[in-house]
Amino acid sequence: MIFDKIHQFNFPTTIRFGAGAVKELPAYLAKNNLKAPLIVTDPTIAQLPLFKSIVADLSSKNIAVEVFSDIHKNPVKSDVYKGCEAWDATNRDSIIGIGGGAALDVARAIVLRVNHREDLFKYDDLIGGDIYVTNDVPHFITIPTTSGTGSEVGRSAIIADDETHQKKILFSPKLMAQIVFADPELTMDLPPFITAATGMDALTHNMEAYLAKNFHPMCDGIALEGISLIKDSLVQATNHPDLASRSKMLMASMMGAIAFQKGLGVVHSLAHPLSSLLDTHHGLANAVNIPYGMQFNIAGFEDRFKKIAIALDLQEQTGDAVVKYLFDLNTKVNIPHKLSDIGVKNEHIETLADLAFADFAHPNNPKPVSREDFKQLYLSAL
Structure with a gap:
């Protein structure tokens, strides 16, 4: 580019x-x-x-x-x-x-x-x-x-x-x-937090679009390239921004938006209630939840996670390696690993689970997500 x-x-x-x-x-x-x-x-x-x-x-x-x-x-x-x-x-x-x-x-x-x-x-x-x-x-x-x-x-x-x-x-x-x-x-003057949170939002779009159950091979290809661009640029854009890293991130975010016409999934349904109930920044909500949502999706979709791991240039081409990468990436861009670090309390869980189950995104997740699944995912992330 x-x-x-x-x-x-x-x-x-x-x-x-x-x-x-x-x-x-x-x-x-x-x-x-x-x-x-x-x-x-x-x-x-x-x-x-x-x-x-x-x-x-x-x-x-x-x-x-x-x-x-x-x-x-x-x-x-x-x-x-x-x-x-x-x-x-x-x-x-x-x-x-x-x-x-x-x-x-x-x-x-x-x-x-x-x-x-x-x-x-x-x-x-x-x-x-x-x-x-x-x-x-x-x-x-x-x-x-x-x-x-x-x-x-x-x-x-x-x-x-x-x-x-x-x-x-x-x-x-x-x-x-x-x-x-x-x-x-x-985008050059965006503060590190906004760069990180919005960048993780773009990564969530690309990953969820690639995993979404609908048939759209063109979106799949765009999503994998978007994932690759973010792997190359998010840490740099957050911590030591330059025109190259900012350009790659801007392109990757557009690619994610094009790809997610195929659908989104469990991570967005976990994130949306945090924004509406607790006014959490949408990108931050996705960033904290994405490792847990991806872990939920691995079983039965190992072939898809292998492609994601290849796009991320990981040595181990497994779903578990992708989840570890996501936790490590959050650390590198100063995103917390737990919902409790962003204001979520135990008393919020039941309402969050209700809202997540009612959300529009998860019907396109590669596997069904029940209300109990959402509750357990929130508890795991808490």
Whole structure:
């Protein structure tokens, strides 16, 4: 991979990838006669110099920018409604999502809501709501600032109910960005914790997608290459970041997001309740749980774990070696090994098990997961 030039590829979204790619944004907007974008980001990104530089660059070219950043780190329906109110009040013509998974999920959900004004969760893909996504949507552009969810190349948004905390999936091919500006320079100043947590999220996407029971050989190949790129780059990107390691992580996170259209699994179902119930960072929740979830999946799928071990360049090509690698990797990037280290208590376990069993991800796990399995996995990780 050449890091000092910008590449273009399509999958199917047009992706402009490379250092400095974000500088092309004003010209792209002008070319498409877009003069009043709503920029959706999170409160942290909104205060960073990199974000202010993007806004200033647009403003200097007579592009009237409106910023919406009033969102939770684990997005809820009310975030989307407030963002749509900002759209209505300020006469916008396009939406630009800038940030990590939370910002891009809210941006994508606002894209849906602009011309689909029934209750947001009517469009929940898990109840067939995608059939109601029939109207046009605004011009949508994504710019990632983390290497985790890969939401920039996705076509779905995960939004939780404000009251029940249950996560819903809003899905439609219409919700894909028209273009992605994937600029690894925007990730260079991420602090080590965010780099590690989002990087482990990307690794979880790739591993779970590869193991998911659905048939999708192309996703399998993409996932294995994503795993290999993360093996080469996450520790460096976390502890001693350079452009090469940041570029590999940004590419690997997009690959994970493309691969997980095949499905996810037990680890995400363990992680989602931690975010909704305890407001745990999603990447951190995946990072702590992934060794335990992978251990659960080994029996009967040894051939798949052998391929993962090869992608990780492990001497022993076994599932147990993969699990040991995951614990060691967490240590190297300063992620704790136990849920108790991130605020989970014994009294949370029953509720977490209920939420995990109700979660949408584990039906695609290679083997069935019962509520009792979830309880025992939480207890093992506690």
